[in-house]
Amino acid sequence: MADINESKWFEYDVPLGSRLSTRLVVSQSFSGNDVAIPLHIWRGREAGPTVCLTAAVHGDEINGVGVLRQLIREAPFELLRGTLVIVPVVNLIGFERHARNLPDRRDLNRSFPGSYEGSLTARLARTFFDGIVSRCDYGIDLHSAAVRRTNFPNVRADLSDEKQAGVARAFGAELIINCIGPKGSLRAAANRVGCATMILEAGEVWKVEPTMVEYTLRGISNCLQFLGMIDGKLVEPAYRIETDATQWIRAQFGGFLDFHVSPGQTVSSGDVIATNTNLVGKELGKVIAPRNGIIVGMTTSPSVGPGDPVCHLAFARSGALRKVERAVEKLDESSLHTRVRDDLARSMNVTEES
Numbered sequence: 134m135a136d137i138n139e140s141k142w143f144e145y146d147v148p149l150g151s152r153l154s155t156r157l158v159v160s161q162s163f164s165g166n167d168v169a170i171p172l173h174i175w176r177g178r179e180a181g182p183t184v185c186l187t188a189a190v191h192g193d194e195i196n197g198v199g200v201l202r203q204l205i206r207e208a209p210f211e212l213l214r215g216t217l218v219i220v221p222v223v224n225l226i227g228f229e230r231h232a233r234n235l236p237d238r239r240d241l242n243r244s245f246p247g248s249y250e251g252s253l254t255a256r257l258a259r260t261f262f263d264g265i266v267s268r269c270d271y272g273i274d275l276h277s278a279a280v281r282r283t284n285f286p287n288v289r290a291d292l293s294d295e296k297q298a299g300v301a302r303a304f305g306a307e308l309i310i311n312c313i314g315p316k317g318s319l320r321a322a323a324n325r326v327g328c329a330t331m332i333l334e335a336g337e338v339w340k341v342e343p344t345m346v347e348y349t350l351r352g353i354s355n356c357l358q359f360l361g362m363i364d365g366k367l368v369e370p371a372y373r374i375e376t377d378a379t380q381w382i383r384a385q386f387g388g389f390l391d392f393h394v395s396p397g398q399t400v401s402s403g404d405v406i407a408t409n410t411n412l413v414g415k416e417l418g419k420v421i422a423p424r425n426g427i428i429v430g431m432t433t434s435p436s437v438g439p440g441d442p443v444c445h446l447a448f449a450r451s452g453a454l455r456k457v458e459r460a461v462e463k464l465d466e467s468s469l470h471t472r473v474r475d476d477l478a479r480s481m482n483v484t485e486e487s
Contacts, residue, residue, distance in 0.1 A: 139183075139268070142174050150178045154205075159225075159260040160253055163236070168226060170261065173205045173219040181215025182360050185269040185328070186353065188220070190242045190276070190319055192227020192234070197275025197333075199341030200349045210354060215362040218265055223319075224257075231339065233280070243315065245322035266323050271300055271360065272330030273353060274319055277345075283337045283480045284430040285396035286348050286473060287447075289314070290331035292375065297329045303359035304331070304352040307370045307397075307457075307470065308427065308447060311377040337433065337480065344473045351469070371470055372460040374427060378448040383440050384409060386417040390435040390443065393486045395478035397470075398428045399454045405486045406444045409437070422446065425454050433480045 140148050147153045156169040186204070188197025201221040203209075222228045224241045234240050239254035246266075247258025266272065278284040287308040290301035301309055314321035314332075323330040333352065336345040357363045384390070390407040394400060400422040407420040426446035437443065449457075464471050 140176075143264070147174045147176055149176050149180070151176055157261065157264050159257045162226070168257070170220060170223060170225050172221075172265070173217075175205075175212055175217040175219065177212040177214040177216070177362060179214045181213075181362050182270040183216040183218065183268060184357070184360065184362070185218045185265055185272040185330075186220065186275070187223050187272065187319065188275040189222040189224055189228050190274060191240075191338075192222070192224040192230065192232050193280065193338040194233075194275075194277040195228070195339065196277045196336045196341055196345045197349065198222055198228075200275060200346050200353075203346060204350065204353070209350065210357070210363045210365065212357075213363055215360065217362075218269060220265065223261060226253075226257075233338075240317075242319055243317035245317055245319050246326075262322060266319070266328055267326055269323075269328045271296075271356075272320070272323050272328050273300075273304075273356060274330060274332040275349060276332055276334050277336045277338055277340075278334065278430050280338050281432055281434040282430055282442075283396055283433050283477055284334045284445075285428060285477060286333060286335035286345065287429055288331055288333055288352075289320075291324065294324065294329065297324065297331055300329060300356050300359060301331045302373075303356050303367060304333070305355045305368050305370050306333070306352065307372055307374065308429065309373065309375045310379060310429075310447060311375060334430075336477070342476060344469065344476045348469060348473055371464055371468070372457045374447065374449045374453060374457065376447050376449050379429060380423070380446050380448070381442040382406060382420055382422070382444045382446060384420060384437040384443050385439060387438045388412070388417050388436075390420070390432075390437055392431070392435070392481045392483045394428055394431075394444070395474065395481065395483050396428050396431055397474040397477065399426070399457055400428065400446070401425050401454075408486065420444065424448050425451075427454065427457065431481065435481070
């Protein structure tokens with residue numbers, strides 16, 4: 134774990150109260166040249182926790198890149214205590230190819246903690262894990278939905294771990310999904326060595342969406358306030374749902390979808406999520422909500438085949454969704470929650486059920 138008085142980062146001394154942009158050499162490219170990840174070390178005036186902020190572990194998920202670049206360039210708060218290690222792009226090779234994975238076709242976020250003797254992906258994972266993650270006390274890993282999907286912002290963390298739970302709840306997300314993280318993920322590997330790491334899933338690939346950036350910066354500030362690293366008052370969400378129950382709802386037929394819901398919306402058991410038609414408009418079937426829930430994510434492509442995922446639902450305790458609806462009704466159009474939902478709804482054509 135990180136030594137809170139540690140000032141040595143690679144070959145550089147970074148004393149308290151200073152900042153440094155540097156890079157970590159993680160592997161070599163097919164040309165034989167070094168592959169080096171740019172990063173920024175920002176130290177407060179006093180000792181405190183070391184927090185790693187990462188984005189683009191999947192190279193095409195760049196909302197987080199926009200967030201961390203803005204954080205470095207604009208410094209929206211004064212860091213009083215502790216150290217921020219800001220890594221805008223972890224999977225630099227995938228990022229440069231506009232690709233989720235590395236050229237060896239492996240998923241970096243299923244390859245941690247990695248191996249110095251393994252594939253290109255495994256070596257990148259091991260070098261990054263030993264050089265950065267093992268030195269940190271906390272981590273916030275920024276993701277978005279996979280290609281042709283979008284996500285309503287949601288935090289994922291193991292709420293049975295007190296250290297993770299505290300930061301996850303402080304972030305201020307309306308939706309927290311309680312889970313340990315898949316084997317080989319950065320989050321799962323980091324948590325095993327004591328670096329309490331949560332992820333944020335928000336928005337789409339290949340985009341830097343302004344409301345996603347605003348939402349994420351607010352959440353990071355909340356977490357740093359919770360850890361005593363910056364001053365300020367935590368911004369509480371309009372509501373909070375915590376659940377470990379989610380399900381992808383899939384199309385039963387191929388064809389074209391007319392969507393009737395959008396991300397962040399609540400649905401009741403039996404509600405129609407989408408109507409499936411052929412290309413001349415004949416109805417083939419409906420995609421139905423099996424239980425009361427909240428829309429975590431959706432496909433942004435109306436063209437589907439049988440079995441394709443259409444909608445990701447999170448389920449909540451009985452009565453919780455009515456509280457959500459009442460809280461949302463009280464929000465005005467300028468609230469961040471409302472603007473996030475409005476922006477995400479523009480990713481698909483939502484119509485009334487006929």
